[in-house]
């Protein structure tokens with residue numbers, strides 16, 4: 163037990179010194195030992211360990227102080243990287259993030275086929291190209307995290323079920339690790355997006371909810387820097403809250419799930435009863451042409467999206483609600499109408515307690531959040 167506590171303290175100190183350097187660098191050994199209230203020897207040891215792992219670097223600083231020259235340390239901004247991957251039916255988006263959480267490269271490619279083995283092969287090929295382009299050795303990339311839609315078991319990185327990809331119980335983390343030989347995390351995409359939004363949020367935001375309206379409907383909550391996962395990591399799956407037991411059939415097996423009124427495939431199915439429109443853009447074009455059926459259909463979706471905002475606010479009591487997803491991000495008409503519609507749907511007592519914003523992280527949200535999640539995991543669990 164004592165040994166374990168000792169290791170824990172050591173790990174915790176390493177983590178805190180790294181955070182100190184990240185927040186306040188360039189910083190000297192003497193300053194580290196002062197802030198951390200630790201001996202100069204301990205500070206030096208931890209600095210040596212972090213340098214050896216290429217996590218920090220020494221910088222020459224001319225602070226024009228009289229006396230002995232001190233060595234200063236900063237994060238090794240461009241020596242090590244984390245990779246964030248967004249995986250969805252449309253394709254793969256891959257981002258290379260430095261230790262300072264700046265996305266220095268990103269790329270989107272179409273999926274050849276949404277079969278797990280082929281997707282992993284494609285991820286591998288893309289990473290090999292990135293390594294070549296940036297001349298990165300194996301030890302420059304400290305980990306990779308994939309964000310994808312579905313119910314994900316994050317400890318083992320198992321995709322329990324993804325309707326979009328049609329994957330069931332697939333051990334994605336283990337399979338990518340086998341191929342790439344680096345630490346891998348796998349998690350729900352909206353939870354990853356929430357991490358980005360939380361990073362970009364105004365100072366003082368402590369409870370941030372993200373709602374995604376797209377091929378499905380979902381939400382995610384970060385409270386005091388912690389993702390709200392629930393027992394099985396599906397907290398926030400509001401798309402399957404039932405709003406009308408006599409409603410439309412949902413592929414989950416129930417009738418009248420919230421997403422059946424809002425999500426893209428359901429809107430296009432409904433539209434097909436009147437006219438065959440292939441995309442949401444075509445549906446909105448019909449509204450602009452003055453087609454009443456198209457307006458009624460989209461108005462109903464917007465009403466239910468407003469209900470989703472109200473229900474999220476009532477469930478989570480957030481400071482801020484971020485609206486995201488392809489319906490909001492790609493269709494100004496829907497965005498504008500929803501912002502007009504939602505206030506009249508919000509519970510009286512909740513009025514004025516929260517802000518509503520359109521996504522700040524935009525299409526970088528999932529890859530940035532995934533890379534930050536991997537970085538945090540590395541610092542919390544792997545660093546030693």
Ligand SMILES: [Zn+2]
Pocket residue numbers: 401402412413414415416419
């Ligand atoms: Zn459902």
